[in-house]
Amino acid sequence: MGSFQLFGKELSSLKNRKGLLFTLIGIMLIPIVYVAVLLSATWGPYDNLDNLPVAFVNKDAGGVSSGQPINVGNDLMETLKESKSLGWHFVSEKEAMDGLEKQEFYLVVEVPEDFSQKVTTVLDANPQVPELRYIQNEGLNFMGAQVTNSAVERLREQLGDKITATYARTVFARFTDIETGFATGADGSKQILTGTEQLAEGTNTLLSSLTDKSADINQLAAGAKTADDGAGQLLSAITGGTSNINRLASGAKEVASGAGQLKNGSEQVLAGLNSIQGATNQVYNGLQQLQPGSEELLNGLQQLSTGANQLYAGIAVGDGTAANPGLANGLAQLATVLQSKQADIEQLGQGAQLLQGLAQAPGMETYRANLLALSEGLTELATIYPVAVQSASALNNGAQQIAQSMPSLTTGLENAIVGQKTIVGGIDALVTGQGQTVAGVSQLVNGQKAVVSGATQLASGASQVANGNQTLTSSWNQLGTGVSNLKNGLTQISTGNETVALGWQTMTEGVTSLNDGVNRLQAGSNDLATGLEGGRDQVASLRITDENIAMFSSPVALAGEKVNPYEYYRDSTAPYILSLALFVGMLVLSLFVDFKKPAVLPKSAVSWYVSKWMQLAMFATIQAVLVTLFTLVVLQLSVANVMLFILFAIFVSIVFMSIIFFLVSVAGHIGRFIALVLVVAQLSITGSNLPIPMLPENLQAVSSFLPFTYSISGFKSVISLGDVSLLSSNAAILAIYLVGASVLAFIAFIVSYKTLTTKYTPEVEVQPTV
Template sequence: MNAFQLFKAEMGKLAEKKTVLISVVLMLLVPLTYAAILLSSKAGPRDNIDNLPVAVVNNDKGAELNGSQIQVGDDLVKELKASKTLGWEFVTSEEADRGIKDNKYYMVVEIPEDFSENVTSVLEPSPKKAQLKFRQNEGLHFMGATVTDSAIETIKAQLNTKVTETYTKTLFAQLGQVNDGFKEAADGSKQINDGSGQLKDGTGQILTSLNEKSADIAKLADGAKQLNAGTGELLNNLKGKSGDINKLAAGAQELNAGTGTLLNSLTGKSGDINKLAAGAQELNAGTGQLVQALTDQQGDVAKLINGAKTLETGANTLNAGAGEVLNGLKGAKVGSEKLYAGLTQQLIPGSQQLAAGVAEAKIGVEESINQMKELRDGLLRINQAVLEGSPIKQTLNQMITMLNQSLADEVVNAKQAKLEQLKQGAEKLRDGLDVEKGDFGKGLVSLNSGLNALVDGQTRVSEGANQLAQGAAQVSFGNQQLVGTLATNAKKLHAGATQIKDGNVQVANGWKELTVGATALHAGTTQIKDGNAQVASGWSQLTAGATKLHDGSSQISNGNQSVKEGWTQLTDGVTQVDEGLLKLKDGSSELMTGLQGGAESTEQLKVSDNNIKMFAEPVDVDSEVLNAYPYYRDSNAPYILSLALFVGVLIMSLVVSFEKPAVAPASGLALFAGKTLKLGVLAIIQAIVLSLFVLFGLGMHVENGVMLILFSIFVSLTFLMIVLFLVAAAGNIGRFIALAFILLQVQTTGTSLPIDMLPESIRTLSNFLPLTYSIDAFRNIIILGDLGSVFADMFILLIYLAVFAVLAFIVFTVKYKNHADTSDEQPQLTT
């Protein structure tokens, strides 16, 4: 059968049963229903925003500016009450805190106490910015937070305008004071001009006197300079020799100090020398006692050696026993670990599987009972339709009787009770073996942990026993060496101590003789020191007198030189002052003229309220909106229409068969063509119904209505090819892939955000998704009117249509052999 005949058969099967026909009609209305629900409302996201509750707290105490009281907070409250931008509620701080805590308010606007005061600080050295506090409860709704964000900017702009007006009024008020200052300054500059003329006459007389006395001042400075040179030569001669005198006195003093130190050291250490000699004698006596004690205690040392050997033998025995205990505990630990592994790897998973299996079996039995009840109810309905006395009715009665006996309450309850007991027993077994909940599992974990602790402890005991055995052997060996060397070394120590005693006696005698000689040497150096100190003192006094003389002459010379230079500078300064006073007189005259002109200019400056408003709001925005949407729904229409057509095709795959033919086809091409023609007609009807509803049912404004109908048909056919390929290739899995495919495109094709605002990776992905181009084309058809962009989008979608049509044709050709023997198919509503 060729493709056209197959198409006629497919369409004929759809009209055979009313239930199937009704299902198809309802399926064709799915896109219309979808669009009607989402596009009927004309409300926008910013409609009714005056219902959003926003609390306003005015704590502003006001302030005084140039003698006038200002209340910026009260002015803002009046403006908010007059506006309907949001649902303003004017409350106290406590009510606002409680309301935002209870999620009553979307935002709280708080005007602080010092708001007006900070506004008036504009002309202060450290002005303060007026701060308005906002608290948003974004968790109530993100769109609500967006609306309150724009309200914040509006309030900020209003306050900026208000503050600028206040600043401007203050500034122009100050300009009035500047005018008065200009007048006063002009009067003062006239007085300065008169006084500078009188001052110049006086400086001329002073300059004449200074020039006459300058020659006498120069002679006085030269004589003082010669006197200073003579006293300088005298002072240099005295200072040249003072170093040698000081070195002589210092050397004598160091020599005396050295001999004193030597004498003190000899005298101070004589007691230590005597103690050293006495200590050497005590050392000699002590070493003798040590030698005698070692000789007397040889018997006790032998006992110590024998005891150390006994300790070594016991330590070895203890070490061997500890090793045997450790090996036994390790064996018990291995057994416990095997038991724990069997529990966790086999018993516990097995018990869990058993409990799960019993639970599944219980569910399966309950499902079988429900299915038997449904079968009984179905047989009852069939039985009512069968004539009395027929063999079929007798058979049906027998089957219904058997089912009633099997579904009796006592039988069903008994089976369910046994299954419940079996389920509880399996769960108890599973819980008892659980290592965290069951007693057996917990006990096995505790046993395993205890054995691990015992093994670790016995390991440390074994190591300690081994160390004890080694230490005992070392003690035994050391005692033997000690007995051999202690006596010999003690005798050597006694002999050395005797030699030290004799040497220290000789040192004590020599030290006494050295102390006597040092005493005589120190007496001679003391006399030398005293003589040189007197010479140095006299030389210092002579130098000090010459220094004072030279300082005095230097002061005279410097003073006269300073007088000479100062007289010259004074003459030059008076000359400059005289010239400056002439300039001052000319400048003050110009200043007086300028200040008078400034006073006249500022006096002409008159400012009105209109001027102040111009300063506060110098810019007006002349804005124009191109291609504006009549309603908010129109902006979502491209996305809703694309999604409605795709969902309509997907629902179609559940109502109408996408795979099996109504009759046996002649070829794979005939099978593909027949199915495509039938499904294409349904897809076209869906698109036309949807387009007409949008144009006439919703009355939506569209730039090109004919293009809307044609493009809707084109998009519907494109989506049909995509779904046809997926369903024909994978059945229900293909439907799931189609659903996932459309969900993937919801946030990646410019629905909630423009594609340009998406991350780079998602922007790249959107270039390969068909919804991107269907949405863009619908947007151009509905509002932008750019047919060039529409045809560009249709070209991309045509590629999708062709590619998936080819893929679907390949799938139908491959499956043709499996469908070769199929002669009939009853399309039915699948669930």
């Protein structure tokens, strides 16, 4: 018997079993019961949130912001009283905790006592963040916990808007102070600008003065250098003349000593001549003794004359060379040079006063010590220089007096020499001729008296010369010391002037930089004044209203739209409910219809398998048609494509039938248990409760092998999405399940057919069991 004939036999057997037929009809209605119960409701889970009991505890004591009292907790409570977001119960803290303990409240929200006070600290140095406390009773219901989570977040947003509005009012309330501050700053910057302009004028004047006086400072440094060089030359000349002065003093001492000896000798000669007059023999003997002494005296007088001439030449005329023009002439030249420079030294004294004034000028702290030292050196030079001029003049006068008295001295010495020669000649004459002795002695006594008188004068003049030379030596040494001090002072002045010149240049450069900085400061002050005035005008132009504050507190509004929206919440669960109903319907059918036992003994395993498959496919089709028609007509489920919806339901029902057909035909009741486990396993990981991407990765991998994953996705594509391509891809994967389960069931029928032929004769009807 062929497959279709065997299929006819299967249907005929159902007619003869009225009870089984009614059972089958009831089984076909099981999916409709699922759908009717789970999809009949048109309300959503958020439609009755005002019945969900939650507690609100307001402990906020309030605060003061910008002089105005605020109480964020009271404001929020008044807002919630008008809201139907949840079933708010406004209770005390004790009532809230008691209700939470008795499982009466799903959520307790508490506004702390210092909430508003912390809100007012937004502009403090250490602002405090207000906290909204809540306790959630998640164990009462998971969906309720999700709803209360959303409610708490919404409360946080509302409080954030209120607090932001408070912040904005606080900030904007201070704009008047900001405007005043800008105005004050603008006035201050203008004063700064005026000050910088005056400072710029001062720095320009100072820079001009420094630039103008730079040449004078350089000239002063050069003049001090020249004076230092001149003092060095003067010191060298004085040092070189010191030896001549010392020799002069020594020669004068020798002359004085010789003159004294001459005086003593002349007096002795005179006494001897007086004695000669008493006794010729004694005179003769005395003359013999006097002759060598007279000659020696002549020689001494000649030497004294030569020394006097040399002294005169050294003092009056020198040796005639440029290097030694003579002491008198040299001192006269020195006095002339010193007197010619006295006006310059007086100018240096005036420069010292200028340097003292410059040292006290602002900005000269760095150079003050050097300028004061230079000023003191110039003052000392101006004080010492007149003394040096007077000393040079006194030396010049002394030298001139000595030079004037020297001719008389030399004349006296020459006369003494002549007289001594006469004495020598007289002595010689006395020695040669005693006849002339008395007359000669008388003449000699008279001449000797003149000699004694001249010798006395000579001794007195020589002593004066020696004393004058000693004074000259002392003055000369003092002059050398003064000139040495003058040289040291001029060296310090020269060094100080060079330092002043360098410092003057550095100060000029610094003042130039300062002038540039002042110009930039002036420009910056002008920009600052302009900017502050502009800021003041901009702040003054701000006029903040409640609308502006509302904009600041909630600057973004949502403007969204939904694509593929659900008309009712049930529409979102329909794919899962339909898949579950079709699978459970076929699973229950397997309890009352034998998926394997044939009505008659089939001729082959193929006809047996095909007839059973066709029978079950018919039941699956009827089941799917009934469920979809009930859903569309009675429940009025809105679908994107009605025909595709019915066809896909039939296809899914046949796929589920093939899976259960395979499990039951292979394992019987164990197969039914496996099918039940398969249903349970697919309840939460096939996109019914959570989107599959939200599942853990291991469960995502498992869901890819479950048929509900693709039936639910296919129903979504045809009910709400209207995506034919998505429907086709899911149908293709379900087709793999269909083919795979059908092939495996066919193999099981082939294996079972061998045992079936031993129990049944061909074409003998086999009554199906219920």
